[in-house]
Amino acid sequence: MELQAVPPPILMVEGINVSLSGRQILHGVGFRIDAGEFTGLIGSNGAGKTTLLRVILGLETPTSGRVLLGGRPRSPRNPLIGYVPQKITLDPDMPLRARDLVGLGIDGHRFGFPRRSLTQKKLVNEMLDAVGATSFADARVGVLSGGEQQRVLIAHALISRPRLLLLDEPLANLDISSEQEIVDLVARIATEQQIAVLISAHDMNPLLPVMDRVIYVAAGRVASGTTEEVVTTEVLSHLYGHHVDVVHVNDRILVVAGRDTAAHHHADWRAC
Amino acid sequence: MFSGFMINAWEAATIVAIVAGVVGFFTVLRGSAFAAHALPNGAFAGAAGASLIGVNVIVGLGVFALLGALTIGGLGRRARQDVATALAIVMMLGLGALFLSMTTEYAPEIYSLLFGEVLGVSSNELLPTAGIGLVCVATVFILYRPLLLSSVLPDAAEARGVRGQQMDLAFLVVIALATTMAVPVVGSLLIFSLLIGPPAAARSFTNNPIKAMGLSVGFALGTVWAAIALSFASNLPIGFFVGAISACSYGVGRAWTGWRRTKPVPNAPRVLGSGVGV
Amino acid sequence: MLSVRFIGSLAPVFEPGFFSSSPVRVALIVGGVVAIVSGVVGTFTVIRGQAFAGHSLADIGTAGGSAAFLIGVSPFYGFVAMNLIAAGAMEMIGIRRPRGRDLATGIVLGAALGLAALFLYLDTTHSSTTGATINVLFGSIFELPSSLVPVIAVFSVVATGMVLVSYRPLLLSSLSPDLATTRGVPVRLVGIGYLIALAVAVSLSAVTIGAILSTALLIGPAAAALRLTKRAPFAMAIAAGIGVAATWLGILLAYDSYDWTPGHGWPVSFFVVSLVFVFYLVIHSSVGRTSARRHPASAEAA
Numbered sequence: 001m002e003l004q005a006v007p008p009p010i011l012m013v014e015g016i017n018v019s020l021s022g023r024q025i026l027h028g029v030g031f032r033i034d035a036g037e038f039t040g041l042i043g044s045n046g047a048g049k050t051t052l053l054r055v056i057l058g059l060e061t062p063t064s065g066r067v068l069l070g071g072r073p074r075s076p077r078n079p080l081i082g083y084v085p086q087k088i089t090l091d092p093d094m095p096l097r098a099r100d101l102v103g104l105g106i107d108g109h110r111f112g113f114p115r116r117s118l119t120q121k122k123l124v125n126e127m128l129d130a131v132g133a134t135s136f137a138d139a140r141v142g143v144l145s146g147g148e149q150q151r152v153l154i155a156h157a158l159i160s161r162p163r164l165l166l167l168d169e170p171l172a173n174l175d176i177s178s179e180q181e182i183v184d185l186v187a188r189i190a191t192e193q194q195i196a197v198l199i200s201a202h203d204m205n206p207l208l209p210v211m212d213r214v215i216y217v218a219a220g221r222v223a224s225g226t227t228e229e230v231v232t233t234e235v236l237s238h239l240y241g242h243h244v245d246v247v248h249v250n251d252r253i254l255v256v257a258g259r260d261t262a263a264h265h266h267a268d269w270r271a272c
Numbered sequence: 273m274f275s276g277f278m279i280n281a282w283e284a285a286t287i288v289a290i291v292a293g294v295v296g297f298f299t300v301l302r303g304s305a306f307a308a309h310a311l312p313n314g315a316f317a318g319a320a321g322a323s324l325i326g327v328n329v330i331v332g333l334g335v336f337a338l339l340g341a342l343t344i345g346g347l348g349r350r351a352r353q354d355v356a357t358a359l360a361i362v363m364m365l366g367l368g369a370l371f372l373s374m375t376t377e378y379a380p381e382i383y384s385l386l387f388g389e390v391l392g393v394s395s396n397e398l399l400p401t402a403g404i405g406l407v408c409v410a411t412v413f414i415l416y417r418p419l420l421l422s423s424v425l426p427d428a429a430e431a432r433g434v435r436g437q438q439m440d441l442a443f444l445v446v447i448a449l450a451t452t453m454a455v456p457v458v459g460s461l462l463i464f465s466l467l468i469g470p471p472a473a474a475r476s477f478t479n480n481p482i483k484a485m486g487l488s489v490g491f492a493l494g495t496v497w498a499a500i501a502l503s504f505a506s507n508l509p510i511g512f513f514v515g516a517i518s519a520c521s522y523g524v525g526r527a528w529t530g531w532r533r534t535k536p537v538p539n540a541p542r543v544l545g546s547g548v549g550v
Numbered sequence: 551m552l553s554v555r556f557i558g559s560l561a562p563v564f565e566p567g568f569f570s571s572s573p574v575r576v577a578l579i580v581g582g583v584v585a586i587v588s589g590v591v592g593t594f595t596v597i598r599g600q601a602f603a604g605h606s607l608a609d610i611g612t613a614g615g616s617a618a619f620l621i622g623v624s625p626f627y628g629f630v631a632m633n634l635i636a637a638g639a640m641e642m643i644g645i646r647r648p649r650g651r652d653l654a655t656g657i658v659l660g661a662a663l664g665l666a667a668l669f670l671y672l673d674t675t676h677s678s679t680t681g682a683t684i685n686v687l688f689g690s691i692f693e694l695p696s697s698l699v700p701v702i703a704v705f706s707v708v709a710t711g712m713v714l715v716s717y718r719p720l721l722l723s724s725l726s727p728d729l730a731t732t733r734g735v736p737v738r739l740v741g742i743g744y745l746i747a748l749a750v751a752v753s754l755s756a757v758t759i760g761a762i763l764s765t766a767l768l769i770g771p772a773a774a775a776l777r778l779t780k781r782a783p784f785a786m787a788i789a790a791g792i793g794v795a796a797t798w799l800g801i802l803l804a805y806d807s808y809d810w811t812p813g814h815g816w817p818v819s820f821f822v823v824s825l826v827f828v829f830y831l832v833i834h835s836s837v838g839r840t841s842a843r844r845h846p847a848s849a850e851a852a
Contacts, residue, residue, distance in 0.1 A: 057431040076433040083431045090424055093529075094301055095475045095484035101424065108421035109432040111414050114482075140479050141424075156428075305652050355773035356834060358601055359827045362766045366823035369688045369760075373817050379674070383683045387667035461609075461762075462667070465660025472653055509671045515664020522657045 008071030009034045010080070010164045010196045011056065016065035018051055024220060025051045029065070031215050031224040033196050035163065038187060040207040041200035043217030049200045052217065053168055056198075057083055070163065077109065082162030082195075084153045086169050092142030098152045099137045102127055105156035127155040131185060147178035151185065158189065165190065167199040171206060179206045186210075204231070205252050231255070277391060281457075281500055284393035287405045288454045288466075289496040293489030294412050295450040296467040298443060300475070302423045307344060307444055308467050310361045311451050312460035314340035317364040319385050319455065320371035329385075330400055333455055336364075337448035345441035387511035388459030390503050397456070404453045411446050419443060420481065458496075462511045469518025470495060476525030491521055568805055577691045577758075577801050577818070580702055584754040585767060585793030587706045590713050591751040592772035592793075593786045594744060598724045603640060605765040606655050608752045610636040610662040612761040615686045616669035620676070624698055625686050629753035629761065630705070632662075637745040688760035689819045691801070702754060709750040712743050713786075720744055721782050758797070759819035767793055770826035774833040796825035 011033040018026040025048050033039050043049045054060040056067055058074050066073065069080045082105075090096065102124050103114060116124075128137045131151040136144060141152060150170050157165060167186065171179045187210040190197045201207060204214065204227075214231065215224040218239045223230045230236075231253055233246045243258035274282070299308050315337040322332025347357065372382050384392065393401055412419070422429035422439045430436055447467075454463045470491035474484050499513035568574055595604050614632020615625035640655075666686070673682030685693070694702075713720065723730035723737045730737050755764035771792035775785040800821035807816040 054427075057427070059427060059430050078431050078433075081431065083428045085425055085427050088424060089426070091301075091303070093475055095479050095481050096420075096424060097479045097481075100481055104417065104421050104424070108417050108429065109434050110417055113413055113416050138479060153425075156425075300653065303652065305656055355596070355601065355769055356830060358605070359766055359770050359823075359830055362763055363823050363827045366688075366763055366766075366817070366820040369684075369763075369817050370820040373814065373820075374811060379681065379683050382687070383670065383674075386683075386687070387663075387670075459667070461663045462660060464656060465664070468653060468656050469660060472657065509667045511667035512664040512671075515660040515662070515667070519657050519661035519664075 007035065008068070010037075010070060011198070012068040012071075013052075013056065014066050014068075016052070016055055016062045016067070018048075018055060018060060018062045020051070020060075026055070026062070027220045029217075029220075029222050031222060033164065033198060033213075035196055036190070036194045037212045038190055038197045038210050039199070039213045039215060040204055040211045041198055041215045041217065042202070042204040042207075043200075044202050047217045048220045049202075049217050050168065052222075053166060053198075053200060056166065057081065079160065080163045082157030082160060082165045084150070084157045084165065084167040084170060086172060087146070088141055088149055088153070090142050092140070094140065094142050096141050097138050098133055098141055098144065098148075099124055099128060101141050101152055102133075102155045102159055105159040123159060127159045128152075130158070130189065131155045145178075146173040147175075147182060150174070150178075150182050154182075154186065154189075158193075158195075162195065164196045164198065167197070169200050169202070171201055171203075183207060183210060208251065208253065227253075277395075278504065280393060280395050280398060281390050282497075283398060284401055284457055285496040285500050286493065287402050288457050289492040290489050291405045291408045291450050292454060292463075292466045292496075293470055293492035294409050294485060295446055296469075296471040296492065297474070297481075297485040297488045298412065298419060298423070299447065299467050300471040301420075302443070304443070304447065305464075305468070307341075307447050308464050310344060310357070311337050311340045311444075311448050312455060312463050313361050313368075314364045315448075315451050315455055316385055316460040317368040317371065319460075320368035320375075320381070323381055323385075324371045324375050328397075329456060330397060330404075330452060334404070334449070334452040337451045338445065340364075341441070341444035341448035345437075345444045384459070385455065386459050386461045387509055388455075388457055388462055388514070390457075390500055390510045392456035401453045401456075404449050408446050408449045408453075411442065415439070415442055457510070458514050459511050462514050465515050465518045466492060466495065469522050473518075473521035473525035476529045495521065564802065564806075568802070571805075573692045573694075574801065574805060576694050576696060576699060578798060580694055580699060581691055581758050581797040581801055581822075582794045583703060583706045584758050585771075585797040586790040587709050587751045588755050588764075588767040589771045589775070589789030589791070589793040590710050590786045591744075591747050592768040592770075593775065593782060593789050594713065594720060594724055595748060596769055596772045596776055597721070597782070598744075600748075601765070601769045602652075603655075604748060604752060604768050606659050607633055607636055607640070607749065608756060608761050608764045608768075609659050611752060611756055612686055613662040613665035613669065615756060615761055616666045616673060616682065619673050619682050619686060620669050624695065624757075625690075626698060626701070626753060626757045629756045630750060633749035633753050634746065636662075637749040641742060641745055684760075684817075686756075686760070687762050688817055689756070689758050689763070691758045691818050692804075694757070698757075702757070705750050706754060709747040709754070712747045716740055716743055717782070759822050763819050763823050766823040766826045767797070770830050771796065774830045777833055777837050792826070792829050796822050796829060799825055 009032040014030045016026050016029040017024070029052060041049050041052065051060060055062050058078060069078065103116065106120060106123070107114065128134050131154050133148065133151045133155060136148055141149065144152065165186070170182055174182065183206050186197060186199065189195065199207065208227065211227060213225060214227050215222050216230050216236065216239060218236065219241055221239055223235050223239050231246055233244065236246060236255060237243050245256045245258065247254045247256055315333045318332035318336025319329045322329050369382065372378050375381060418429065418434040419439050422434050422436050426436050451463060454466065458466050471484070471488040473491050474487035477487055478484050495514060495517045498517055499510050502513045503510040595601060611629045611633045614628035616628070618625045618628025670683045670686065719730065719735040719740050722733065723735050723740050727737050751768060752764050755767045759767060771789040772785065774792055775788035778788055779785050800818050803821045804815050804818040808814065
């Protein structure tokens with residue numbers, strides 16, 4: 001066999017510890033993502049998924065550990081990453097069209113006024129077409145449905161030709177059929193353009209058909225590998241620190257907590 | 273109405289309107305109601321102080337407005353909702369009242385600083401006013417893309433190297449400068465109206481952000497010109513007309529939006545449900 | 551005796567004629583009463599996180615106060631009428647998209663202030679007094695007609711009474727409207743009662759320290775009090791106490807200031823607002839940040 005230089009992984013996370021307001025959110029988190037891999041970042045709310053994504057993006061500084069993108073430490077502009085945030089925080093009345101938002105993906109970080117060349121306009125149209133957003137390209141971003149917004153956000157992230165697409169809980173606000181459409185869309189684009197995907201979700205089931213690997217987050221720790229390796233009673237119980245059962249029902253996987261640890265909910269009745 | 277000293281009024285008002293339209297577009301986009309409220313109050317105290325010690329009012333406005341911008345920028349988002357900042361803002365008004373109480377022109381000065389004056393800018397103040405206005409507009413143009421990105425997708429912007437805090441601070445300074453040049457004409461209590469009325473109306477008529485900014489300037493110009501003309505003709509205060517016209521244009525915009533929503537327009541982009549296949 | 555020495559040493563603080571001056575006596579009584587109302591009502595304003603609404607209400611009221619001045623009626627009635635209308639409108643618009651509501655409130659604010667500009671201008675030209683602007687915007691606590699005192703007293707009692715009587719349901723529905731509903735509290739009714747009390751409280755302090763400064767007396771002492779205690783009854787009492795102290799001290803300083811800058815005194819409203827601010831800062835920094843978050847929902851959007 002010939003010795004070939006192994007290209008560095010698109011994303012390498014090593015020994016990440018994060019503390020926020022005195023609480024340890026992430027403990028020694030490490031994993032890697034190689035080119036073209038579709039990876040699900042699975043965990044319930046509060047497990048640390050968002051924090052982990054923020055660390056990768058450079059929005060949060062870990063107390064220790066490092067993040068390597070394409071073998072190199074992160075740069076301020078992160079050109080390798082296309083980030084798809086969960087939603088657009090904007091008044092529905094604001095004058096910003098879908099195509100404007102996608103256009104910002106090209107040069108939103110540059111000073112000055114956007115002067116769109118014909119090539120750029122074509123590119124924007126292509127991206128909108130690729131995500132199926134052409135029919136509402138001129139509509140205000142604020143009045144789009146959850147699924148439509150996700151498409152526009154994906155186009156926005158894709159237009160800068162990233163090597164890694166990072167999606168923060170894109171399925172959270174969607175109904176079931178939209179969920180499936182978005183998953184199919186992302187998987188298709190990822191395969192066509194050989195882009196790695198890291199998509200966070202609290203329910204792994206919509207992703208099962210397309211996931212190559214899974215990173216399961218619980219209590220600030222992760223286990224990564226294929227679904228068969230990671231999503232087992234033994235591995236997850238160890239991860240959670242208490243017994244959980246992994247149940248297969250038809251094609252779905254359910255993770256069910258054991259009897260002894262019910263989640264507590266604290267009502268905050270204190271005066272403001 | 274177009275002779276002699278009134279030319280100053282028209283020129284000053286035109287500059288003010290252009291700046292207000294441009295800056296107001298982003299003020300409404302970012303929901304910067306707090307800053308647009310707080311900075312003029314601080315500026316008021318500065319103008320009052322300047323009036324007291326005999327310095328040019330624009331200097332007083334500018335110094336206090338910029339100090340306010342730096343303070344608010346330094347406080348960070350969470351502290352802005354703190355009671356201390358609300359109290360500090362009210363305190364600025366009280367301080368302004370104190371300073372003016374020590375001048376001989378207590379009541380008229382307070383009135384014109386708070387509610388504006390058609391002849392608020394004299395001919396030798398026209399150049400500095402225009403200069404400050406130019407800086408404001410140029411800054412907004414230069415920062416247009418990163419400011420827009422960080423207003424709409426703050427985390428994505430941050431990940432691309434656009435520091436939200438820097439954008440916040442830069443925009444606060446822009447509001448401070450806009451305040452400085454606009455208060456002599458429209459007054460510190462009404463500049464808020466001019467900053468949010470025209471852009472709020474403009475957004476009802478277009479989806480395109482650049483067109484919306486242009487329309488915003490157009491509405492601001494219309495508001496200010498009409499206010500001057502009406503004020504000149506009726507001898508009633510310009511502030512009244514600014515407030516009234518802003519409210520009317522906002523109302524017209526809302527009515528137009530409401531009416532358009534009830535009528536399906538054939539070629540308008542249809543917002544589709546979730547049944548769209550890829 | 552020590553007490554005589556002590557009182558003697560206080561003499562320079564109270565300039566001659568302080569206690570014998572009739573406007574001062576009226577100011578002390580009215581100011582004290584209004585501070586109590588503001589403190590009691592303001593406690594709930596802070597709990598409900600409605601400081602901005604209270605501030606907007608006060609500014610909108612300027613239109614009413616200046617209109618009243620124009621027709622020769624005490625601005626107080628104008629404030630009350632305008633504030634009640636504005637409070638009612640706010641209640642009807644309700645809580646929809648926060649940003650849209652802020653924008654609409656801002657527009658209405660601008661229109662009301664424009665109206666105030668108009669009325670105040672007409673006040674000064676038609677009634678040949680130059681004091682309208684200062685009177686309406688910054689208060690007229692030393693120029694109150696004694697006929698107004700019983701009116702103020704009645705309104706104060708009513709407003710305070712409404713809050714005290716509905717104190718428990720009001721507290722519950724302020725902390726959690728849903729829980730209050732399930733417990734059988736008429737949340738809408740209680741809310742309307744609170745808004746009426748708020749409109750009256752803002753009008754009262756508009757008379758003493760002015761419409762655009764009245765927010766200080768409403769939220770300053772209350773916010774300071776809530777930093778010292780989490781129990782609403784104590785907070786209301788402490789807020790009232792701080793408000794009264796700031797008001798009385800402000801009146802005293804304003805009276806004394808006639809001798810600092812010969813010819814005229816410094817405005818009472820300036821002293822009161824400054825003292826409220828100082829009290830707040832002192833308590834804020836010495837008590838340290840408690841873990842109560844005032845607006846959990848208004849932290850950075852998800």
